[in-house]
Amino acid sequence: MSLEFFEPVDEAIFGVSSLLPKQVLGKRIRIHTKRLGFPELQDGVRIALFGVDENRNGFFTSTSYEMDEFRRQFYQLYPGNWSLEVADIGDLPRGKTPEDSYFGIMEVCIDLRKMNIIPVIIGGSQDLTVAAYRSFENNNHLVNIVSVDNRFDFSKDEDLISGKSYMSKIIMETPSYLLNYTNIGYQSYLIAQEELDLMEKLFFESIRLGSILENNRISEPVFREADIASFDMKCLRSSADGTYSNGYPNGIDSRTICALSRYAGISDRLSLAGFFDLPNNILFHKLLAQIIWYFIEGVNCRFGEYPVNTSQKFKRYTVPMSDREIIFFQSKISDRWWIEIKNENYLDNKLKSNTLLSCTHQDYLDACNDVLPDRWWKATKRG
Numbered sequence: 001m002s003l004e005f006f007e008p009v010d011e012a013i014f015g016v017s018s019l020l021p022k023q024v025l026g027k028r029i030r031i032h033t034k035r036l037g038f039p040e041l042q043d044g045v046r047i048a049l050f051g052v053d054e055n056r057n058g059f060f061t062s063t064s065y066e067m068d069e070f071r072r073q074f075y076q077l078y079p080g081n082w083s084l085e086v087a088d089i090g091d092l093p094r095g096k097t098p099e100d101s102y103f104g105i106m107e108v109c110i111d112l113r114k115m116n117i118i119p120v121i122i123g124g125s126q127d128l129t130v131a132a133y134r135s136f137e138n139n140n141h142l143v144n145i146v147s148v149d150n151r152f153d154f155s156k157d158e159d160l161i162s163g164k165s166y167m168s169k170i171i172m173e174t175p176s177y178l179l180n181y182t183n184i185g186y187q188s189y190l191i192a193q194e195e196l197d198l199m200e201k202l203f204f205e206s207i208r209l210g211s212i213l214e215n216n217r218i219s220e221p222v223f224r225e226a227d228i229a230s231f232d233m234k235c236l237r238s239s240a241d242g243t244y245s246n247g248y249p250n251g252i253d254s255r256t257i258c259a260l261s262r263y264a265g266i267s268d269r270l271s272l273a274g275f276f277d278l279p280n281n282i283l284f285h286k287l288l289a290q291i292i293w294y295f296i297e298g299v300n301c302r303f304g305e306y307p308v309n310t311s312q313k314f315k316r317y318t319v320p321m322s323d324r325e326i327i328f329f330q331s332k333i334s335d336r337w338w339i340e341i342k343n344e345n346y347l348d349n350k351l352k353s354n355t356l357l358s359c360t361h362q363d364y365l366d367a368c369n370d371v372l373p374d375r376w377w378k379a380t381k382r383g
Helices: 011-017 067-074 098-114 126-134 166-172 193-201 209-214 216-224 254-266 282-300 361-368 374-382
Strands: 045-052 085-092 118-122 143-148 178-186 205-208 228-232 272-276 314-320 325-331 337-341 355-359
Touching (some): 011 067, 045 282, 067 282, 098 118, 126 143, 126 228, 126 272, 143 254, 166 178, 178 209, 178 216, 209 254, 216 254, 228 254, 272 282, 314 361, 325 361, 337 361, 337 374, 355 374
Parallel strands (some): 045 118, 143 228, 178 205
Antiparallel strands (some): 314 325
């Protein structure tokens, strides 16, 4: 799928930004328009935004997200003190079938990532995460997916790809490149017990809605290990997206979703993000513009700590426990923490060497109190 197949941004939308101050994003980023042509990407562009209108396997098959309305709001924002370049490369046309759309998205993501550009998919339904995942199939490492969603998106029918069951497709594909799946924001009354049992059986991770609302910082180590961040905007509380049609009375608020987006961006490992199942109303268009702004802000603030090199700028702590000894590392630059997992802890030794798993300061304190961190335990079982 060549990048030249993208539909340009409507000139009318681009023209609106011409009436705004010269500092706004609409005048600072590279935009694909019919008049200007496709932007040059290989001379410094770090993030490429593009719209997708593929929801035939989603919850709301008759609803298309109004990308032009999002752009009106996004172009009006002022950039931070960013040293990176951002491009809006337009909209990817819908394929004849959903499978054609999956293939096109996969090819585009492969092409962009080859140029060290982070694709940011906007629109469509969350089953497009399957296409994003497949773009990693030729990589040399296993893939971690973090999904911000009020459900786990499992299904009993492993052959069905949909916004509700796309994770089943990813889990069942062979060969499998999935190392870990983490859900952030699930709501217990929307989850079947069988799904909870499957999460435990596969040693996947999850953070309940109440926990993430109480302290969104606990998501940072999770995003730090992610290759893909997939945001299902049905996770938002209805007061945050401005309507009850797509949301629920309980959910993630606007402040928290922006924080999660920033944590995703700041992850040195993350190289693809998608924002799916988007409601159409003016309040949400403004919110999504800010969510994307915070993602870009996060990318700009990356610390360059992946892969981790502990030979310098790291403090090493050895914690003796009652049945084992665990080693922690703390960055002198970011103050973030990692825990060492030795290769003999892995059941089939997939990673072949000692590795570092991101963790929190609380994990270190728990180990000092002879409490084994849950992330460490699941990672050793999952390996």
